[in-house]
Amino acid sequence: MPRMRLLPLVVAAVLLFVLTGAAQAAESWATDPKTGAKVGWDSPFLTLTAASWSGPAADGKADGKGTLVISVRTAAGESLTGQFEAEMAAGKPNGKVRGKWSSGDTIDGIFVDGRAEGRMIYKWVTTRNGRVYDGEFKSGLANGQGVYKEANGKVIFEGQWVDGVPATRPGIDKGVLGIPWGATPDEVKKVMQARPNTSLRYSWKEGGNRAVQQYLGPFNDKEHWIFFWFHEGRLYAVAAHYSAPEAQVDKVMEMMEATRKGMAERYGPADAETGKYMDAKLAWYWPGKYQITLTIERQSTPEPGFGMWLRYADTAALVKAEGQKAAAAKNDF
Secondary structure, eight states: OOOOOOGGGHHHHHHHHHHHOOTTOOEEEEEOTTTOOEEEEEOSSEEEEEEEEOSOEETTEEOEEEEEEEEEEETTSOEEEEEEEEEEETTEEEEEEEEEETTSOEEEEEEETTEEEEEEEEEESSTTTTEEEEEEEETTEEEEEEEEEOTTSOEEEEEEEETTEETTSOOOTTOBTTBOTTOOHHHHHHHHHTSTTOEEEEEEEETTTEEEEEEEEEETTEEEEEEEEEETTEEEEEEEEEEEEGGGHHHHHHHHHHHHHHHHHHHOSOSEEEOOGGGOEEEEEETTTEEEEEEEEEEOSSSSEEEEEEEEEEHHHHHHHHGGGOOOOOOOO
16 A cells, blocks of 8 residues: 655745745844844745845844845755845845855845845756746746746746746646545545545554545546545645556556646646656646645555656645645546
8 A cells, every 4th residue: 555755745846935935924034143134034934044144234134235145944844055146125135136045046036025026037956957937026926927948948838927827827726636625534535435436445644643545546537546635634635646566667657648748738837847757757836825746656565666646735734734744537637
């Protein structure tokens, strides 16, 4: 019986907020130990842990032009550092900010009171293979006209953006498989047991007030394991899993391709796409809200082979839940 932990999935999504913050930003501060200048940063998933500032200060806070070096801790427990040439006011980025994170991602844009506001060029070096967003930001997220390109300059999407995603992309705010986020285990069971040829096979509890239900049944006409994760009795993640032994790896590849095509038709090109063949990883993000990831992974149980995982998650609930450890024929996409 395949089991999984979801927290690693959130890392790439968290990186979206490292630079930009989000509408419900949280403020954190650090003090340069040499100069005593205070530095502030706004982000819902980051805590500022250290800072140094080479420029002038006013009223004990960074103020003016200089070099800003910061260390942050993500909600998933990852540490990052960044170095930027920045214009600061009252301790926060205000004006032109240009630099790089330890992940390799680079930024070049305008900030207002600690958030990206205006034109921003953001390059994802690791999680998105050099893809670039060049366009308008508002309240710390891509809002307005923008273009998203491959590293080679090929346009992935050009047009209007709303809260960090293309305006044409449908949301998953109402949940998955007709089940809303935050549903109870009994509510999920009622919906799933009403699906044709679907049965609850396993359920178990994990640490941190988490529980899991595992069903076997059709997902887009093919039999899958379907998982539901709950934290404090509320649904926060769903996954469909298809597997085959090593000798039948072609079946997994075919399912991966069919799923990739279905996801692209519904949500557009993946925001992040790394690896090939048996190392392929794709992701779609709704910054600060939801995420979907599609991967192929080697597995050892119930027998050696490969499995395709299509995972959906309420991002904030995922961080809260898994951060405590250190995440009939029809179109089911």
